[in-house]
Amino acid sequence: MTARTTLLVGTTKGLFLLTSTETRSDWTVSGPHCDLWTINHAVGTSHSDEIWAAGGNAWSGAGVWASNDSGATWSLTKLANGEADAWARDNPEDAALFGMSPAPDAPYDGEIDAIWSLCPAHGTLYAGSKPANLYQSADGGATWTRFAGLADFPGRDAWQPGAAGLTLHTIVPHPDDPLRLWVGISAAGVFATETGGADWERRIRRDNSAPHTASDHPAWGSDTEIGGCVHNMQIAQSDGAVTLYQQNHHGVYRSLDGARSWQDITAGLPSTFGFPIAVHPFDPEMVWCFPLNGDSAGRYPPDAKAAVWRSADGGTTWTAQTVGLPRENCFFTVLRQAMCVDQQPEPGVYFGTNSGSVFASLDTGETWREIAAHLPTVLSVESVTRR
Numbered sequence: 001m002t003a004r005t006t007l008l009v010g011t012t013k014g015l016f017l018l019t020s021t022e023t024r025s026d027w028t029v030s031g032p033h034c035d036l037w038t039i040n041h042a043v044g045t046s047h048s049d050e051i052w053a054a055g056g057n058a059w060s061g062a063g064v065w066a067s068n069d070s071g072a073t074w075s076l077t078k079l080a081n082g083e084a085d086a087w088a089r090d091n092p093e094d095a096a097l098f099g100m101s102p103a104p105d106a107p108y109d110g111e112i113d114a115i116w117s118l119c120p121a122h123g124t125l126y127a128g129s130k131p132a133n134l135y136q137s138a139d140g141g142a143t144w145t146r147f148a149g150l151a152d153f154p155g156r157d158a159w160q161p162g163a164a165g166l167t168l169h170t171i172v173p174h175p176d177d178p179l180r181l182w183v184g185i186s187a188a189g190v191f192a193t194e195t196g197g198a199d200w201e202r203r204i205r206r207d208n209s210a211p212h213t214a215s216d217h218p219a220w221g222s223d224t225e226i227g228g229c230v231h232n233m234q235i236a237q238s239d240g241a242v243t244l245y246q247q248n249h250h251g252v253y254r255s256l257d258g259a260r261s262w263q264d265i266t267a268g269l270p271s272t273f274g275f276p277i278a279v280h281p282f283d284p285e286m287v288w289c290f291p292l293n294g295d296s297a298g299r300y301p302p303d304a305k306a307a308v309w310r311s312a313d314g315g316t317t318w319t320a321q322t323v324g325l326p327r328e329n330c331f332f333t334v335l336r337q338a339m340c341v342d343q344q345p346e347p348g349v350y351f352g353t354n355s356g357s358v359f360a361s362l363d364t365g366e367t368w369r370e371i372a373a374h375l376p377t378v379l380s381v382e383s384v385t386r387r
Contacts, residue, residue, distance in 0.1 A: 003387045005342045010039035010380035015053045017071050027371045034065045041337050043118045044384035052141055054115035059083045062112045066141045077141055078106040121173035128168030132185045147197040162186035162229055170233045187229035190259050207261035219249040226262050231275045232336040236284030243284050247277040254315050265315025270302045276339035281347055285314040290334040300331040310365045324368035337380035352378030
């Protein structure tokens with residue numbers, strides 16, 4: 001049976017679902033789902049009809065939406081209430097005019113503002129929040145518990161937030177070992193556990209190879225550390241060994257030892273700044289990123305010419321892929337969770353922009369096509385492939 005791919009597109013005005021034909025030549029768009037909530041991230045599984053969408057903000061509160069029927073219907077589990085709930089409680093008559101009623105207490109009221117990332121793995125659903133904490137659910141998102149080991153990490157009070165706040169935006173499980181997990185926190189760094197979350201280590205050390213990109217930018221780190229502002233992180237596996245790739249605030253890095261050390265593989269890219277990174281599901285040496293011109297230079301493609309950069313040798317060399325992408329007057333941004341690769345035998349690569357477009361490539365990035373336009377600001381793109 002031929003597989004179909006659905007893209008889960010989180011935006012500032014809800015979740016949108018882009019569903020392909022069997023050839024991935026045509027796509028239908030449904031949405032917005034999730035009551036127009038800001039959806040920072042959404043995930044699904046290939047073996048069920050379940051989809052989860054995470055988001056919120058200071059006004060709406062933090063929560064996870066769940067669907068058991070591929071997005072036809074949704075339910076919300078609040079992890080923390082927001083300013084709207086407080087207003088409805090204090091002003092019941094006015095709130096009733098807008099169809100609002102006071103919400104019951106949520107388990108983490110006053111602790112978090114939004115959920116920024118989700119990851120289903122080994123029978124557990126993980127969620128990362130802003131401010132940075134990690135939660136897990138064993139019942140599909142109905143109830144949640146917090147990882148105390150990360151919440152009580154020594155020196156946590158010295159962590160510095162990135163521009164979007166202190167967010168736990170990336171969750172990377174080990175493919176085979178449920179006790180091993182990596183998370184990315186801006187701007188505190190990469191953290192790893194090998195004990196199922198009981199103990200955590202901060203892992204931002206550079207390896208001893210040379211050269212590495214040097215800068216006096218405060219996010220750069222040092223000669224011995226890559227810096228704490230990790231933007232996105234992905235994992236690849238081959239013959240039991242794992243490779244981690246990271247797009248940092250100031251470079252692209254690779255780790256062959258579980259993030260105990262990072263090798264700078266930025267050389268060959270047009271800039272050191274970018275947000276997303278994506279890896280081929282069956283080839284650990286193939287990786288894509290989307291460089292931007294710099295954090296204080298506009299955060300758009302260098303020279304206003306869009307290009308996805310691909311490496312077929314683990315970051316040793318890079319090639320620009322531009323066919324089908326706007327090559328003049330292009331000022332959009334691709335955010336940290338807005339690039340993904342599907343699980344088809346010949347994987348498709350996708351990215352969304354803050355100008356509301358979604359682009360797709362079915363030939364590992366050689367050519368690109370816009371498959372959706374005029375959506376709200378795209379915050380995340382993930383794929384689900386089902387037969």
